[in-house]
Amino acid sequence: MNDEEMLTRGLKALAAEMEPLEAPETVEAKLLAAFRAQQKVVQMPRRQSNARYWLMAVAAMLLIAISVVVFRWNAGRIDSPPQQANKQEQPQNIQPENKRPSLEQFAINVENQTSNPLPQRRKPRRVNVASYRPETAQVANHTNEIATDFIPLGYMNAANLQDGGQIVRVKLPRSALAKFGLPVNMDRYNEKVKADVLFGVDGLAHAIRFVQ
Amino acid sequence: MNLKNDLSDSELLRLMLAGDEESLALLYRRRQGGIYRFALQMSGSKTIAEDVTQEVFLFLMREGHVFDPVKGSLSAFLFGVTRNHVLRRLRVEQLLAPLGDEGDDDVSAVQAATDLCPLEDLTRAETIESVRKAVLSLPSKYREVVVLCELQDVSYVETAEILGCAIGTVRSRLHRARALLLAKLRPVAEIEETGSATVKSARCFA
Numbered sequence: 001m002n003d004e005e006m007l008t009r010g011l012k013a014l015a016a017e018m019e020p021l022e023a024p025e026t027v028e029a030k031l032l033a034a035f036r037a038q039q040k041v042v043q044m045p046r047r048q049s050n051a052r053y054w055l056m057a058v059a060a061m062l063l064i065a066i067s068v069v070v071f072r073w074n075a076g077r078i079d080s081p082p083q084q085a086n087k088q089e090q091p092q093n094i095q096p097e098n099k100r101p102s103l104e105q106f107a108i109n110v111e112n113q114t115s116n117p118l119p120q121r122r123k124p125r126r127v128n129v130a131s132y133r134p135e136t137a138q139v140a141n142h143t144n145e146i147a148t149d150f151i152p153l154g155y156m157n158a159a160n161l162q163d164g165g166q167i168v169r170v171k172l173p174r175s176a177l178a179k180f181g182l183p184v185n186m187d188r189y190n191e192k193v194k195a196d197v198l199f200g201v202d203g204l205a206h207a208i209r210f211v212q
Numbered sequence: 213m214n215l216k217n218d219l220s221d222s223e224l225l226r227l228m229l230a231g232d233e234e235s236l237a238l239l240y241r242r243r244q245g246g247i248y249r250f251a252l253q254m255s256g257s258k259t260i261a262e263d264v265t266q267e268v269f270l271f272l273m274r275e276g277h278v279f280d281p282v283k284g285s286l287s288a289f290l291f292g293v294t295r296n297h298v299l300r301r302l303r304v305e306q307l308l309a310p311l312g313d314e315g316d317d318d319v320s321a322v323q324a325a326t327d328l329c330p331l332e333d334l335t336r337a338e339t340i341e342s343v344r345k346a347v348l349s350l351p352s353k354y355r356e357v358v359v360l361c362e363l364q365d366v367s368y369v370e371t372a373e374i375l376g377c378a379i380g381t382v383r384s385r386l387h388r389a390r391a392l393l394l395a396k397l398r399p400v401a402e403i404e405e406t407g408s409a410t411v412k413s414a415r416c417f418a
Contacts, residue, residue: 003394008362010343010397015363017340023248023265028240031269035236038273 150207221286253359284373346396354389
C-alpha cells in the first residue's frame with residue numbers, strides 16, 4: 001500500500017476514534033455558573049451607576065447655583081459707591097457706535113499707562129464686564145464682550161493719536177497674550193483670540209487690547 | 213428552545229451577550245466538541261483540553277463582542293482562540309516540565325517508534341496510537357494544520373483564517389507535515405513488516 005494512503009487512513013482512523021470525544025459535563029456546569037455570576041455582576045453596577053449619575057447631576061446643579069450667586073455678588077460689589085462714581089463719569093466718554101471712537105480718550109488712557117508702564121505690562125487688569133461694557137461698545141457692536149485695557153506698544157507716541165486714528169479688530173494666536181504678560185490657557189493654546197489694534201495716522205499700531 | 217436551535221452561531225452569540233443563558237448553553241453544546249478535540253489533539257492532554265475549552269467559552273462570554281461576522285465564521289473564531297490558548301498553555305507546560313521530559317521532536321518520534329512492539333503494532337488501535345503520537349511530535353505549526361485539515365475536516369480557507377496566514381501557506385505546511393509524519397511512521401511500518409515476517413516463520417517452525 002502506498003505510504004500516502006496509509007497515512008491518510010491512519011489519520012482518518014484517528015479522527016473517527018476521537019469523534020465522540022467531548023468536554024466533560026462539569027465544564028458546562030462551571031460555564032453556566034460563571035455566566036450567572038457575570039450577569040449578577042453586570043446588573044449590580046447599573047444601580048450604582050444610576051445613583052452616581054443622580055449624584056453628579058445634583059452636584060452640577062449646586063455648582064451652577066453657587067456660580068450664579070458668586071457672579072451676582074461680584075456684580076453687586078462693582079456697583080458699590082466708589083465705583084459707581086467712576087461709572088457716572090464714564091457715560092461722558094461714550095460715543096455713538098457709528099462714530100469714530102474717541103481716540104483722544106484712548107490716548108489719555110494709553111498715556112496714563114505709559115507713565116507707569118511696568119506694572120501695567122506685567123499685570124494687565126482683566127476688565128469686568130459691567131464696568132467696561134460701554135467702552136467695548138465703542139469699537140464693536142458686541143455689547144457682551146469683555147476687553148482688557150489698551151496696552152501700549154513699544155513705539156507708542158500719544159501725540160500722534162491726537163490727529164486721529166483707527167481701531168481695527170483682528171484675530172491673533174492665543175500665544176500673543178503671553179507676549180503682553182497675560183495668562184494663557186495652555187489647553188486652548190492653538191485657538192485664536194480677538195484683539196482691537198489702535199492704529200495712528202502714521203499707520204503704526206500704537207496700542208492693543210484683547211477682547212473676549 | 214426549538215426555535216433557538218435553528219438560530220445561527222452569530223445570532224446565538226448576540227443573544228448570549230444580551231444575557232440569555234439558554235443561548236450560551238446551545239452555543240456551547242454546538243461547538244464544544246470540536247473545540248475540545250482540537251485542544252486535545254494539539255496538546256495530547258485531557259486536562260489541558262478541558263481547561264482550554266472552559267477558557268475559550270469564558271472568553272466568549274466576556275469578550276464576545278470582538279467577534280466580527282464579516283471576518284469569518286464563529287467556528288473559525290473559536291478555533292483561533294482555542295489555538296492561542298493551547299499554544300500559551302503548552303509554552304507554560306514546557307517551562308514547568310522537568311528537563312528530562314523535554315526533547316527534540318525527532319527524538320520523541322524515534323522513541324515513539326522504537327517503544328512499540330511490532331506484534332502489538334499490528335492492531336488497529338495501536339496504529340491509531342502511533343499516528344496520534346506522531347502527530348503530537350510534530351512542531352506546533354505543522355501539528356495545527358494536520359489537526360485542523362485532516363482531523364477536524366476544516367477547509368483550507370477556514371484554516372487560513374484561524375491561523376491568520378495565506379491558503380498557500382496552509383497547503384505548503386500540510387504538505388511538509390505529511391512528509392514529516394511519513395518519516396516518523398515509516399520505521400513503524402518497517403518494524404511492522406519485519407514483525408509479520410517473524411510471526412510467519414515462527415508459525416512455520418511450530
